[in-house]
Amino acid sequence: MIPETDSRGAQIGEEDGVGPAQAAGPRKRKRLPRNEREQMIVEEAIRFFAEVGFEGQTRELARRLGITQPLIFRYFPTKEDLIERVYQEVYLSRWDPRWEELLEDRDLPLGKRLTEFYKAYTKAIFTYEWVRIFVYSGLKGVNINKRYLALIRDRVFKRVMTELRAAHGLPSPDDVPFSEAELELAWGLHGSIFYIAIRKWIYEVEIPSDIEGVIAAEVENFVLGAPAVVERMISVRG
Amino acid sequence: MIPETDSRGAQIGEEDGVGPAQAAGPRKRKRLPRNEREQMIVEEAIRFFAEVGFEGQTRELARRLGITQPLIFRYFPTKEDLIERVYQEVYLSRWDPRWEELLEDRDLPLGKRLTEFYKAYTKAIFTYEWVRIFVYSGLKGVNINKRYLALIRDRVFKRVMTELRAAHGLPSPDDVPFSEAELELAWGLHGSIFYIAIRKWIYEVEIPSDIEGVIAAEVENFVLGAPAVVERMISVRG
DNA sequence: CATTTTTCTGATCAAGCGCTAATTTACAGT
DNA sequence: ACTGTAAATTAGCGCTTGATCAGAAAAATG
Numbered sequence: 001m002i003p004e005t006d007s008r009g010a011q012i013g014e015e016d017g018v019g020p021a022q023a024a025g026p027r028k029r030k031r032l033p034r035n036e037r038e039q040m041i042v043e044e045a046i047r048f049f050a051e052v053g054f055e056g057q058t059r060e061l062a063r064r065l066g067i068t069q070p071l072i073f074r075y076f077p078t079k080e081d082l083i084e085r086v087y088q089e090v091y092l093s094r095w096d097p098r099w100e101e102l103l104e105d106r107d108l109p110l111g112k113r114l115t116e117f118y119k120a121y122t123k124a125i126f127t128y129e130w131v132r133i134f135v136y137s138g139l140k141g142v143n144i145n146k147r148y149l150a151l152i153r154d155r156v157f158k159r160v161m162t163e164l165r166a167a168h169g170l171p172s173p174d175d176v177p178f179s180e181a182e183l184e185l186a187w188g189l190h191g192s193i194f195y196i197a198i199r200k201w202i203y204e205v206e207i208p209s210d211i212e213g214v215i216a217a218e219v220e221n222f223v224l225g226a227p228a229v230v231e232r233m234i235s236v237r238g
Numbered sequence: 239m240i241p242e243t244d245s246r247g248a249q250i251g252e253e254d255g256v257g258p259a260q261a262a263g264p265r266k267r268k269r270l271p272r273n274e275r276e277q278m279i280v281e282e283a284i285r286f287f288a289e290v291g292f293e294g295q296t297r298e299l300a301r302r303l304g305i306t307q308p309l310i311f312r313y314f315p316t317k318e319d320l321i322e323r324v325y326q327e328v329y330l331s332r333w334d335p336r337w338e339e340l341l342e343d344r345d346l347p348l349g350k351r352l353t354e355f356y357k358a359y360t361k362a363i364f365t366y367e368w369v370r371i372f373v374y375s376g377l378k379g380v381n382i383n384k385r386y387l388a389l390i391r392d393r394v395f396k397r398v399m400t401e402l403r404a405a406h407g408l409p410s411p412d413d414v415p416f417s418e419a420e421l422e423l424a425w426g427l428h429g430s431i432f433y434i435a436i437r438k439w440i441y442e443v444e445i446p447s448d449i450e451g452v453i454a455a456e457v458e459n460f461v462l463g464a465p466a467v468v469e470r471m472i473s474v475r476g
Numbered sequence: 477c478a479t480t481t482t483t484c485t486g487a488t489c490a491a492g493c494g495c496t497a498a499t500t501t502a503c504a505g506t
Numbered sequence: 507a508c509t510g511t512a513a514a515t516t517a518g519c520g521c522t523t524g525a526t527c528a529g530a531a532a533a534a535t536g
């Protein structure tokens with residue numbers, strides 16, 4: 001998983017099928033059906049904005065696509081509309097509802113569930129494009145970002161802490177609701193893992209090759225350490 | 239610590255002494271000594287670039303300073319020079335060498351040392367300006383960023399793992415060198431804490447008011463869970 | 477082949493960008 | 507109060523930016 005990649009995170013040597021002719025010569029004019037061209041623009045825009053940020057210029061994007069700049073505006077009335085579409089494309093349908101079932105599957109030990117979840121999760125979103133678009137849009141203060149974080153809190157962190165309690169015979173959140181601090185432990189596990197992606201694609205420094213091993217170790221650390229912390233939190237208040 | 243702030247992280251109502259007249263009326267021309275004006279520009283540039291990124295325009299910066307735009311160029315030959323100066327100002331001299339001594343003070347239990355270190359560390363760098371400038375410069379691929387991360391790895395993470403081993407009678411790194419995976423545990427603790435800052439100043443979502451309590455809990459989790467993980471890592475390799 | 481349809485390009489605009497040069501003006505030293 | 511000096515402004519240059527629009531050209535249709 002997470003194969004050897006270049007700094008963009010794309011397979012080395014990749015020049016994917018749909019991909020544009022980067023720095024192609026004066027290609028003959030080619031007409032494409034509306035949907036196809038549109039998709040082409042969106043996909044290259046994702047790569048492009050992920051690389052340089054949303055202030056990247058439409059002329060440079062057009063050059064990478066091997067088309068003229070005004071053509072972009074025949075598909076998206078404004079640059080902002082294109083950016084909005086990029087958000088949709090990046091965030092949409094990368095969420096797998098089966099993750100939530102996995103976290104609740106008490107036939108498996110909690111540690112196993114967590115490693116499996118984070119393996120799947122990181123496989124889906126640990127990409128150059130996703131991580132950088134997420135951070136760029138965060139810096140811009142875009143709303144979709146905050147909605148995503150709320151989703152993760154409700155669908156993942158609450159589940160994780162519910163299961164952690166159950167695994168150690170502690171009261172369910174129905175009886176003793178979560179404190180801010182308790183949920184924060186799940187944020188902590190998540191942060192320790194997501195920070196790997198930040199190091200790789202935002203700071204662009206070397207990270208361990210064996211990401212899955214690191215995830216397993218972080219989860220192990222969490223499973224060994226967190227229950228006692230939760231127990232203390234509950235007993236102190238109760 | 240970390241008082242109630244607005245989204246910029248500045249005290250609400252603050253309009254600090256040196257600060258510029260935001261949106262001031264047509265102020266009378268005011269002459270300042272060279273050093274003073276220079277400092278003024280740098281400080282506002284930090285706030286400004288932290289907010290909008292390094293593509294923020296010199297005209298807007300000048301407006302916030304209550305000066306004309308060409309004046310900036312009498313102090314900094316190019317915009318890039320000003321940005322370079324911003325890096326220096328932000329990163330320089332926020333590192334306290336006493337932190338390193340604290341981590342090695344074996345009169346204190348390791349958990350206590352770690353909480354004290356992270357309290358001090360976050361107090362120094364958990365600011366709107368530092369965190370956002372750090373991420374913006376990371377996205378830009380600036381070198382100073384990578385140097386900072388190398389500093390933290392050598393001065394903090396290696397120390398933390400050395401102390402963790404010592405506290406549990408495990409071999410010193412001189413005898414059994416650190417594996418990538420082992421150092422990664424310290425990265426994990428760091429990530430779980432730094433991610434709080436990212437949530438607050440990059441994503442700009444609500445975070446717990448009691449940061450120190452969260453830090454204490456993360457450290458507790460680490461101290462309870464990590465030793466067993468390290469022990470396994472060492473024994474597996476022989 | 478001729479005609480229609482629709483994609484795509486070339487030329488261009490108005491606004492905004494970093495930066496420069498000439499000029500004005502606040503203040504210190506006498 | 508006068509004068510010299512250096513801080514500050516005014517005006518503007520050359521280039522880039524997102525966006526417009528008339529017309530060229532490729533495919534679809536008959």
